[in-house]
Amino acid sequence: MSERIHASLARMFDEHRLVFWYDTARDMREAFDSFALDGVEKVEIASNEFGLKYRMLRQAPKQRFLIYKDGPEPPMADNWLLDLQLATVVFKADQAAIWMAELGLPAQFESVVREHTEFYRAKVRVDALKRLMQASDTQTQMRLRMLAVCAGAEGGLDTVIEALLGELAAGKDDALRLIERSGLTEMLWTQVGQAYGYRSDEPDFEDFAISLFQSAYARALAEDGSLNAEALLVFRRWKNNRHWAGAFEELSARYQDLLKIPADLLKRDFRAVVATDHFEEIDRHIIRQIVQAMSTQTVSAPEVLTWVRERRQSHWYPKYEDIYQAIGFATEFQQAMAEANLGMTSPAEGVRRYVTSWYKLDQLYRKFIYHMQKSSHVSLLADLYDSVENRYTNSFVLAVNDAWQDQIAGLSEWKIPGFASQADFYRDQAAEYRRKDQKVAVIISDALRFEVAEECLRRIRALDRFDADLKPMISSLPSYTQLGMAALLPHNGLSMAEDGSGDILAGGENTKGTPARERLLAAGRKGDSAKALKFKDVMNMRTEEGKALFRDHHIIYIYHNRIDAIGDDLKTEEQLPDAAEDAIEDLTKLVRKLTSANFSNILITADHGFLYQHRVLDESDFAIADPQGAEILFRNRRFVIGRGLSATAGMKHFTATGLGLSGDLEVLIPNSINRMRVKGAGSRFVHGGAALQEVVIPVIRVGKQREADVGHVEVQIFVTGRSLISSGQTAVALYQVQPVSEKMRSRELLAGIYATDGTLISDEYTLLFDFRSENAREREMPRKFLLSRDADRFNNQDVILKLRERVGKTSHYQDYASHRFQLRRGITTDFDF
Numbered sequence: 001m002s003e004r005i006h007a008s009l010a011r012m013f014d015e016h017r018l019v020f021w022y023d024t025a026r027d028m029r030e031a032f033d034s035f036a037l038d039g040v041e042k043v044e045i046a047s048n049e050f051g052l053k054y055r056m057l058r059q060a061p062k063q064r065f066l067i068y069k070d071g072p073e074p075p076m077a078d079n080w081l082l083d084l085q086l087a088t089v090v091f092k093a094d095q096a097a098i099w100m101a102e103l104g105l106p107a108q109f110e111s112v113v114r115e116h117t118e119f120y121r122a123k124v125r126v127d128a129l130k131r132l133m134q135a136s137d138t139q140t141q142m143r144l145r146m147l148a149v150c151a152g153a154e155g156g157l158d159t160v161i162e163a164l165l166g167e168l169a170a171g172k173d174d175a176l177r178l179i180e181r182s183g184l185t186e187m188l189w190t191q192v193g194q195a196y197g198y199r200s201d202e203p204d205f206e207d208f209a210i211s212l213f214q215s216a217y218a219r220a221l222a223e224d225g226s227l228n229a230e231a232l233l234v235f236r237r238w239k240n241n242r243h244w245a246g247a248f249e250e251l252s253a254r255y256q257d258l259l260k261i262p263a264d265l266l267k268r269d270f271r272a273v274v275a276t277d278h279f280e281e282i283d284r285h286i287i288r289q290i291v292q293a294m295s296t297q298t299v300s301a302p303e304v305l306t307w308v309r310e311r312r313q314s315h316w317y318p319k320y321e322d323i324y325q326a327i328g329f330a331t332e333f334q335q336a337m338a339e340a341n342l343g344m345t346s347p348a349e350g351v352r353r354y355v356t357s358w359y360k361l362d363q364l365y366r367k368f369i370y371h372m373q374k375s376s377h378v379s380l381l382a383d384l385y386d387s388v389e390n391r392y393t394n395s396f397v398l399a400v401n402d403a404w405q406d407q408i409a410g411l412s413e414w415k416i417p418g419f420a421s422q423a424d425f426y427r428d429q430a431a432e433y434r435r436k437d438q439k440v441a442v443i444i445s446d447a448l449r450f451e452v453a454e455e456c457l458r459r460i461r462a463l464d465r466f467d468a469d470l471k472p473m474i475s476s477l478p479s480y481t482q483l484g485m486a487a488l489l490p491h492n493g494l495s496m497a498e499d500g501s502g503d504i505l506a507g508g509e510n511t512k513g514t515p516a517r518e519r520l521l522a523a524g525r526k527g528d529s530a531k532a533l534k535f536k537d538v539m540n541m542r543t544e545e546g547k548a549l550f551r552d553h554h555i556i557y558i559y560h561n562r563i564d565a566i567g568d569d570l571k572t573e574e575q576l577p578d579a580a581e582d583a584i585e586d587l588t589k590l591v592r593k594l595t596s597a598n599f600s601n602i603l604i605t606a607d608h609g610f611l612y613q614h615r616v617l618d619e620s621d622f623a624i625a626d627p628q629g630a631e632i633l634f635r636n637r638r639f640v641i642g643r644g645l646s647a648t649a650g651m652k653h654f655t656a657t658g659l660g661l662s663g664d665l666e667v668l669i670p671n672s673i674n675r676m677r678v679k680g681a682g683s684r685f686v687h688g689g690a691a692l693q694e695v696v697i698p699v700i701r702v703g704k705q706r707e708a709d710v711g712h713v714e715v716q717i718f719v720t721g722r723s724l725i726s727s728g729q730t731a732v733a734l735y736q737v738q739p740v741s742e743k744m745r746s747r748e749l750l751a752g753i754y755a756t757d758g759t760l761i762s763d764e765y766t767l768l769f770d771f772r773s774e775n776a777r778e779r780e781m782p783r784k785f786l787l788s789r790d791a792d793r794f795n796n797q798d799v800i801l802k803l804r805e806r807v808g809k810t811s812h813y814q815d816y817a818s819h820r821f822q823l824r825r826g827i828t829t830d831f832d833f
Helices: 002-015 029-034 049-059 082-087 095-103 107-115 117-121 123-132 139-151 157-169 174-181 185-196 205-220 229-240 242-256 261-266 280-295 301-311 317-339 347-374 378-408 422-435 450-461 481-487 514-522 535-539 543-552 563-567 573-596 789-794
Strands: 018-022 040-044 064-069 089-091 440-445 466-474 494-496 504-506 530-534 555-560 602-605 629-635 640-645 651-655 666-670 696-704 715-718 729-736 747-755 765-769 780-786 797-806 813-823
Touching: 002 018, 002 029, 002 089, 002 095, 018 082, 040 049, 049 064, 049 082, 095 107, 095 117, 095 123, 107 117, 107 139, 117 123, 117 139, 123 139, 139 157, 139 174, 139 185, 157 174, 157 185, 157 205, 157 229, 157 242, 174 185, 185 205, 185 229, 205 229, 205 242, 229 242, 229 780, 242 280, 261 280, 280 301, 280 317, 280 378, 301 317, 317 347, 317 378, 347 378, 347 450, 347 466, 347 573, 347 696, 422 440, 422 466, 422 481, 422 555, 422 602, 422 696, 440 573, 450 466, 450 573, 450 696, 481 494, 481 504, 514 530, 514 555, 530 535, 535 555, 535 573, 543 573, 555 573, 563 573, 573 602, 715 797, 715 813, 729 747, 729 765, 747 780, 747 789, 747 813, 765 780, 789 797
Parallel strands: 018 064, 018 089, 040 064, 440 555, 440 602, 530 555
Antiparallel strands: 466 696, 494 504, 602 696, 629 640, 640 666, 651 666, 715 729, 729 780, 747 765, 747 797, 797 813
16 A cells, blocks of 8 residues: 555656645554655654744745644635645545556545446556556546556547457457446446447347348448448457457357358349448358349359459458359450350360460369369369359360360371470470570479460569469470370480380380480580489479589479479379369479579470369260271270271371381371270379370570569559548549559559548458459459548548558558548438448
8 A cells, every 4th residue: 555655656646746745544654754755855744833824934945845733634714734735736545546646636536436436446557557547538538548548449439449348259258347346337338339329228248249130231231231331440350350250260150150140142143242341151152143034044254253352351261262262263264265166177276276275274274273273162163163164175175175186187207387296395494504505404294284374474573583484395296294294305216116005115125214315415515514304303402403403414404393283193183183283283383493593594394284074974075986906005995006007987007107206006096085994093184195185385485684574563443523521431443554464463552531530430341452454444443432420520630541551561551542521421320321
């Protein structure tokens, strides 16, 4: 007790020269006698008022005095020191007075302290209140700050509500019980009633929370709710605050069935709730309805893509992201199919059209399957999957390769005019750098088909100071690993082994395995130091080891096997889309690893491509004819190697010479995309044939730039009409100036309306601008902002719509763009909203 008295008196003397102390109960003499503070003289009132006044005003006008009276304060008419007392401060030694002294509160706050004594019994609460108090606070504002302290909040009533909702979600009521003990319950419900329109004869916080969810949902659908528009604003702020994400999800799940949301949604068109995310069931409803509409082809692709973009702002989007991504890719696939013309008049035209546009259909299909598999709600996409799978298989892959088969049926030699051949890769592309005395790294990714490489190209180009281009190359036939790998090496001619192994010989030597390939690579150019490595060996190198690799070698070949390793196994072939994603990630990392080791010339290519259909194949997908011949040495799903092979219906026959190989062996390849039956082999992922997807392979050239070349899209604020806010909401359009591309990244901004003093007076959005469309109208983002009650304080003043950007990974934001409005509202009512 004496310590708190000492501390309280010391704070008073920081601001006053004279402090009066009336010991009404005559029980504080010991505390007075023990008090000592440098520069403070203790005096006692004992019928000596005139002498004390003379000393304090004349003899020691700068001295600080503690003026003590052993007894109560005299009536004003009998108080000879009243003039001094009124000009300074009176210390009261009871507990409430000590609390007031600690807070530096004037006398008019005494009733607030005495009415809520339980609150002040904990020093930690008093200290917290002191931090929140402002000199201009009224008694009501002081009680609101006490509520905030009880709830563990640091703002106004809205932050108290947020904190109490958090406790409710956690199954706790500590803050509410403290509010009750502190005598603040009536204050809480009075404020909640005034602010949010909550009325109840027996107010209860969970009842309020249920009303809050119900009203926010109703008002979001332009219907009446039991609470007002301010409640909707508080709900949206709380819902969108990442700190309270778990609490929101818990309560939303708890009240979803209580409020009969699933049944209500069944009565609504999904378009009515596409901008609403108060309950998880809304996303499920939207997904089901979009999938159904797509399956019956009753919606357009632009509409679906717009809805998917809108749902990216949903609280539940991370949970359903893969489903929305799948819907988006399926939509783009169907749109591309509608625009595709799969005709061709020559093999060269077929390749040209494939690498220009048709490859995108393979890519969109693969991305759709990938996100469908990755989602944990495959059943929601069942109808859409059936539609996409049927169209991909029958209307694209089969159709385009039937047309392609017509073009290559008459070929006796495997050459496509105007396109590089895999057999010439080393001489024409890898060795080109050596002729310029430049070092080069070649990455060969097994089964990296053209469309996967195109996505990899974009990923590499998105790296700062990296540039890359992609060109097609025609693989050797049959399009399988042993031949493709051998064809990429320096050689003077290749032949197929006659032992039935399927191996490829160069100059009579087997080309299988990394050591054999390294020997061939070293013989490619006299004086060259060459090295063949596996992907994992390079990735495991330390920085100095990587630089030594560059220093000591002129050319290196790096072998990467992610796609073929997964796809060419019956047990794992359905994981092919995931393997393709991993391959892109691998190759991007490898490119960065190589450039950090000083390699500036990098080529990425493949031994062959592949066909992939996710659904287990029907009987009609297999070749009907069984290949016959004098000797069949090797066969898989897509080709046969033998001697004296008979012409077979539904198969294309090539001699070794026609394929650019030595020897007298022959090859049969099933037409189009047909497979042969091979016991124990997978049938969904295949290669070896002459389908476009198998034989059109990539060559990516990667280079490093000296200057940074990656930026972020710009965002502008568009306001139609006058910059005037005359109601409880305002609408604006936010425009993304450039489409997102490899060198132009997305931008995330925080948007809200602020008073000139920095007070947030509207709801606040976190917005991601990542539109890729070249159509400017499709890069607009309309937004409505609801004004809070705080906006009333700034009526007839300028307010500012601000777009703010996060500073790195910190919690700080800086202004990015702004637009000034004049706030001029009439009598504010709930109907403004």
